[in-house]
Amino acid sequence: MSTPQIRATRDVAEMHQRIGADGHLPDRPSWTCQACEPGAYWPCAPAQNQIAEAYGSDRVGLAGYAGTLYYVAVAERPADDPGELYERIVGWVRRFITSNTSSHLASSPGDER
Ligand SMILES: [Zn+2]
Numbered sequence: 391m392s393t394p395q396i397r398a399t400r401d402v403a404e405m406h407q408r409i410g411a412d413g414h415l416p417d418r419p420s421w422t423c424q425a426c427e428p429g430a431y432w433p434c435a436p437a438q439n440q441i442a443e444a445y446g447s448d449r450v451g452l453a454g455y456a457g458t459l460y461y462v463a464v465a466e467r468p469a470d471d472p473g474e475l476y477e478r479i480v481g482w483v484r485r486f487i488t489s490n491t492s493s494h495l496a497s498s499p500g501d502e503r
Contacts, residue, residue: 395465398458405455409440419466421479431478433459438482449487456483 406415413425416432423432433441445452460479464472 395462398461401455401458402462405441405444408444409437412436414440418462421463421467433479433482438486442483442486452487453480453483456480 409415414432414434414437415424416422417424421432422428423430423434423437425436426432426434441455442452445455456479460476463475463479464470467475
């Protein structure tokens with residue numbers, strides 16, 4: 391029997407084993423990067439790239455993972471503004487997906503007739 395929070399924490403830990411090769415992992419509960427300069431928020435740019443690469447074209451999986459991170463972060467940082475945490479932990483996913491999608495759409499040679 392495990393609470394949703396315990397399950398979410400376990401999901402996050404499993405993903406960290408896949409993406410944490412160069413140490414860009416969150417120092418919790420501060421949610422700062424362990425590899426970047428002290429106090430740098432996680433996910434930093436290298437961590438965002440590693441997470442996005444791990445999910446590849448699985449945008450739903452990526453969004454679900456970001457949602458899980460957010461869930462855990464809100465639970466661990468109850469004094470923080472949830473809106474700021476959302477923008478920091480989930481917001482980059484939307485920007486990442488949007489920019490990748492539009493760049494694919496913008497650069498598809500062969501479609502022009
Ligand atoms: Zn980092």
